[in-house]
Structure formats: structure tokens, C-alpha cells
Amino acid sequence: MIQIQGLNKSFNGKKVLDGVDLEVRTGETMVIIGTSGCGKSVLLRHIIGLMRPDRGSVSVDGTELNRIGKRDLYQLRKRFGMLFQGSALFDSLSVEDNVALGLRQHTALTREEIGEKVESKLGMVGMAGSGKLMPAELSGGMKKRVGLARALSMDPEYVLYDEPTTGLDPISADRINDLMAGLQEKLRITSVVVTHDMVSAGRVADRIAMLHQGRIIFCGTPQEIKKSPDERIQRFIRGEAD
Amino acid sequence: MLLRGSAGDDGAKLNRDQSSYVRAVGRAVITGFQQWGSAFILLGRIVLSLRHLPRQFEQVVLQMMAMGVHSLPVVVFSAVFTGMVAAVQAAYQMQGLVPSIWLGTGICRAILTELGPVLTALVVAGRVGSGIAAELGTMKVTEQIDALETMAVDPVEHLVMPRFVAGAVMSPVLTIFANFIALIGGWLVAVLSVGITTQVYLDGLRFHFHTRDLMGGIIKSIFFGVIIATSGCFHGFAAEGGAAGVGRAATKAVVAAAVMILIFDYIVSAWIFR
Structure with missing residues (x-):
């Protein structure tokens, strides 16, 4: 299980994460949605210890990433896999x-x-x-x-996906969605998917969390998010500008 | 009133200029200290990662090929002309002052102690240092370094340490080659242009030959190899902002390596050739 508590991160005085609280349960696929530049990838990088929070904590199965040394962090990372936005091959x-x-x-x-x-x-x-x-x-x-x-x-026990369908044509994107859903079904890996692609989110998510202005403003099932009365969420789902 | 107001404005502007100047100098000093600190931290991490050398042996061999074997043509080419220039200069300086038997001696000492190691290092810095910075810089901006981190592979151990070892080993090897080739270049000029015989040139080389000259040059080249690799890696890892950032990193790596080579040339020379 991944637990994120009160996570804060700023860059050059600009607050990107402002007290993020989130729990990813073992075996589920959590999709984090939000507009481009809202801090989704920053959040993902904290989960695997590529970034250190200014405040708050990230724990994996009870181990707080901030409190462990490099060797233990590397041991922990062996339990993770990560797919980068640009693939990073x-x-x-x-x-x-x-x-x-x-x-x-x-x-x-x-x-x-x-x-x-x-x-x-x-x-x-x-x-x-x-x-x-x-x-x-x-x-x-x-x-x-x-x-x-x-x-x-x-x-790995955990797989992190950073914008897995961004930049792909619809057919390639669909193939990646199929793969993620298929792997999830077969291997029951705990997955965290960061995306702004609602089709992808709908296909693979057990739960969806929405990051907005540095905070999680919604966390629930794909059915629940569709029914959310929050205008910000509905606008995002419909793809409407403010 | 108007005049007084104008003088007041000028004074305020002067104060603003001075304070912004002080701020800029302060920022430059802090950045300089940060850079040096980061470079020393990297050097420390490299030294610590040397214990994993056997695990990275394949990488070390690959880097030795890239830094050493592939640099050979450009090193040989520059060494021939270095030796030729050394011979022309020595003949010109000695003209009417020193017997021509000393020509070989002068060329030999200049090449072994100074020209061979330093010019080879500068050529290798241009070729290899920039290459390392560009390669690692590209890896940095395309998240490949982060990918290594997420795979629990230490980038310093996997990428930097093999280049560091390859630099320390291949720089002296290239220098030995360069010395030899430069002496041949010097011989060509001595025989074909200055007009002394091969025997006189060789006698000059043997005369006053000290192993210390050769070893001093080789010791220098080890330092230079380490400087080239470390500078390339350091600036590559610091690259930011896409292609332009990678270009800047490559330039910085070469400039920093060249400056450090000249500084260490003095330090090591003053230490060895006292």
C-alpha cells in the first residue's frame, strides 16, 4: 500500500503540491488525473523517491521514503517498475x-x-x-x-505509469490501455497511472483521483467521478476550458 | 526643484546599480561554491563506487574503447604536427647559440614533460569530454538517468565510474603513443628541414634523457584523464532544458576541462620537476 500524507512541493517559490493526501491500496489501479502542469508527474516522482518532499511523507508498505538511506531506497525501488512519458529507453x-x-x-x-x-x-x-x-x-x-x-x-509489485498514452495515435493508445488492463487482470500489480486521458482512465482505473491546484479534490470509482457535482471535475471530464 | 529631483533620482539609481552589482557578484560566488561542492561530492561518489569496479567491467572496457582506441587517429594526427612544430621552434631558438646535437634533447624534453601530455589532453578533452557531456546530458533531459534510478541502478556507478576509470587508464596510454609519434614528427623536420642526421637526432634524444621526464608526463596525463572524464560527467549530469542545455553542457565540459588541465599542469609540474 502507498500512503501519501500532507505532501508539499514547491519549485522556485511556486507551490506545485499543496498538502496532497492519497492512499493507493494493494492490488488496485489508481489513476491520477488533472490538467497538464498540475503536478501529477511530480507526485509520481515522489512515490518512487526521485524527488524529496518539502513537507509531508510518502510511505510504501509502512516504509517512509524520507527516512531511509540510499541503499534501502534502492532495495525498495526493486519492487517498482516505472513507465516514463517519453519511454526513457x-x-x-x-x-x-x-x-x-x-x-x-x-x-x-x-x-x-x-x-x-x-x-x-x-x-x-x-x-x-x-x-x-x-x-x-x-x-x-x-x-x-x-x-x-x-x-x-x-x-514488480508496483508499476507507475507517467502519461502512458500521451503522444500516441488512438489505436496505439488503445493498445497500451489494453495492455495495462490485461496486465492488471493477470498479475494483480498495484498500479498508479498519471494521465489526462479520460478514455484511458475509464479503461484501467479501479479508482480515480483528481489533482487540482496542488490538492486532491476527488477520489473515487470511475462511476462516482461521473456523478460528482463538482463543476471543476465535470469540466475536466467534458474537456471544457474555464 | 527639478535639478534636486534629478540628483536624487541619480543617487537612487546609483544605489540600485551598486546593490544589483553586489547581488550579482554574491550570486556568482555562491554558484561557484555550489558547483565546486557538487563536483567534489561527485568525485567522492565516484571513489566510493570504485569498489563495484568488477561488476561494471564490461562498461569500463566499452569506455576504454570509446575514449582510447577511437581517439587514437586524432591524437596521432595532432602529435605528428606537435613534434614537427617542436622541432621547428627548437631549431629556430637554438640557431647560432646551441650545437645541433642538442636539438633532439630539447625536443625530447619538451614533448615528454609538456607537449605530449598537455596537447593530448586538450585534444581528448575536445573529443571525449564534450562527447561524455553530450551523451549524459541527453540521457538526463530524456529521463534516462531517472529511469536508471527507478531501476535501482546507481547512475554514478553505471555511467560515471567506468568513464572515470577509462579516462585514468587511457589518457596515459594515449600520451605514450602521442610522445612516440611526436618524436617521429620532430625527427622528420630535424632530418628533412634542419638538416641534421638521424644519428645526431637520436644521440640528442638519448643525451640527458631522464626517466623522471617520461614518468612526470605520464603522471600528469593520469590527472588529465580524470579531469576530462569528471568534467564531462559533471556537466552532463547538470544539463537542463533540452537540446540547448545539452549543447551548453558540452561546451562547459570542454572549457572547464581545458582550464583545469592547465592549472593541474602547473601544480603537477611544480611538484615533480623541482
Whole structure:
């Protein structure tokens, strides 16, 4: 379980997160929505310890990220996978090396075992047989899928998705949504998805939280958010400007 | 009234200018200290990560290839001309003053102690230092460094330490090559242009040859290799703001490395060649 309490973060005096409270239950998919630049990605980066809060805390299964050293933080991160908005594939490495990197660094698996595992993860995201390709040879959607295979390589308990469908055509976006929903069904991983794509949110979310002006203004099921009387939420769902 | 008002405005403007000047200087000093502090912290982290050297051996070999083997053509090319210029200059300086047997001696000492290590380092800084900064800078702005972090892979251990080790090992190797090639360049000019025989040139090289000169130059080159790698990594990691930021990081890496090479050239020379 991920618990976020009173999280505050400012950049150059500008408050981005202003007392965020959120709980992500084990096994659920929590989708965080909000307008571009509202701090969703900043929130996600706090969850995996890439950023330190000015105030407040993030705890994973009772371990407060702020209170642990680098070694323990790295141990904790081995239980996470993260899909970045731009995929963040290592462009000097082939697809299979990208997916294998974590396994080579953290496990005692043989070269053959790693190869099998990499191929199985690539198969899971529909990219079997593409291990020898370089990231520059992949389309945006393929990069996201490889990024997802890399995020899943260490069989994580938690997967964080940063804008998984942004920049993709509707068909590629739909394929990514299918993948996320399918993986969730198969592996029961705890997932946190940051997006402003309401179609994606509706497809994968167990619960949706809306971040607005640095605070969570709503947290509930996809059905509940549709019925919310809050005008700010309804405008966001309908895609209407203020 | 008008005049008094104008003088008052001028005084206030002067005060504002002075205080903004003081603020700018203060900000520059603080930024300078922050940069030095961050660089030393990075250096400390690199040293600590050296204990994981066996785990990163493959990366180290790859970096040695990139920094050493791939730099060889440009180093050889510049070394030939360095030796040739050294011979022309030595012949010109000695003209009518010193017997030509000393030509080889002068060239040899200049190349081994100074020209070989320093010019090789400056060439490598331009080629490798900027490359490291651009590569790591691109990784930084495209979140690849963050991706490593999320995979519990320490970027300093995985990216910086192998470059640091490769720099420390390959810089002296390149310097030895450069020394040898530069001496050949000097020989070409000595024989073809100055008109002394090969035997006289070689006698000059042997005469007054001190192992300390050679070793001093090599010790310098180890420092230079470390400076080039560390500067490239430091500025690459500090890159921000897309392509322009990466370009700025590459420029800063080369400039900082060149300045540090010259400073350390003096420090190490003063220490070794007393």
C-alpha cells in the first residue's frame, strides 16, 4: 500500500503540491488525473523517491521514503517498475539490453535465463522477436511497449505509469490501455497511472483521483467521478476550458 | 526643484546599480561554491563506487574503447604536427647559440614533460569530454538517468565510474603513443628541414634523457584523464532544458576541462620537476 500524507512541493517559490493526501491500496489501479502542469508527474516522482518532499511523507508498505538511506531506497525501488512519458529507453542499448539491464544488475540469473525472461516480457507486450532493434528504430507506441516490458522485467509489485498514452495515435493508445488492463487482470500489480486521458482512465482505473491546484479534490470509482457535482471535475471530464 | 529631483533620482539609481552589482557578484560566488561542492561530492561518489569496479567491467572496457582506441587517429594526427612544430621552434631558438646535437634533447624534453601530455589532453578533452557531456546530458533531459534510478541502478556507478576509470587508464596510454609519434614528427623536420642526421637526432634524444621526464608526463596525463572524464560527467549530469542545455553542457565540459588541465599542469609540474 502507498500512503501519501500532507505532501508539499514547491519549485522556485511556486507551490506545485499543496498538502496532497492519497492512499493507493494493494492490488488496485489508481489513476491520477488533472490538467497538464498540475503536478501529477511530480507526485509520481515522489512515490518512487526521485524527488524529496518539502513537507509531508510518502510511505510504501509502512516504509517512509524520507527516512531511509540510499541503499534501502534502492532495495525498495526493486519492487517498482516505472513507465516514463517519453519511454526513457536507453538509446545506446538494444531493446533486449534495455529490458535485461535490471536483471543483469540485480539478479544472479544466467545469460540464457535472462534471455528467456526478456523474450517473455517482450512477448507480454506484443514485441516478441524485436530484441535486436535499437530504440531509434521503434515508433512511439512500440517504445512505450518496450518501456513497459522493461518496467515489468523485475516482476514488480508496483508499476507507475507517467502519461502512458500521451503522444500516441488512438489505436496505439488503445493498445497500451489494453495492455495495462490485461496486465492488471493477470498479475494483480498495484498500479498508479498519471494521465489526462479520460478514455484511458475509464479503461484501467479501479479508482480515480483528481489533482487540482496542488490538492486532491476527488477520489473515487470511475462511476462516482461521473456523478460528482463538482463543476471543476465535470469540466475536466467534458474537456471544457474555464 | 527639478535639478534636486534629478540628483536624487541619480543617487537612487546609483544605489540600485551598486546593490544589483553586489547581488550579482554574491550570486556568482555562491554558484561557484555550489558547483565546486557538487563536483567534489561527485568525485567522492565516484571513489566510493570504485569498489563495484568488477561488476561494471564490461562498461569500463566499452569506455576504454570509446575514449582510447577511437581517439587514437586524432591524437596521432595532432602529435605528428606537435613534434614537427617542436622541432621547428627548437631549431629556430637554438640557431647560432646551441650545437645541433642538442636539438633532439630539447625536443625530447619538451614533448615528454609538456607537449605530449598537455596537447593530448586538450585534444581528448575536445573529443571525449564534450562527447561524455553530450551523451549524459541527453540521457538526463530524456529521463534516462531517472529511469536508471527507478531501476535501482546507481547512475554514478553505471555511467560515471567506468568513464572515470577509462579516462585514468587511457589518457596515459594515449600520451605514450602521442610522445612516440611526436618524436617521429620532430625527427622528420630535424632530418628533412634542419638538416641534421638521424644519428645526431637520436644521440640528442638519448643525451640527458631522464626517466623522471617520461614518468612526470605520464603522471600528469593520469590527472588529465580524470579531469576530462569528471568534467564531462559533471556537466552532463547538470544539463537542463533540452537540446540547448545539452549543447551548453558540452561546451562547459570542454572549457572547464581545458582550464583545469592547465592549472593541474602547473601544480603537477611544480611538484615533480623541482
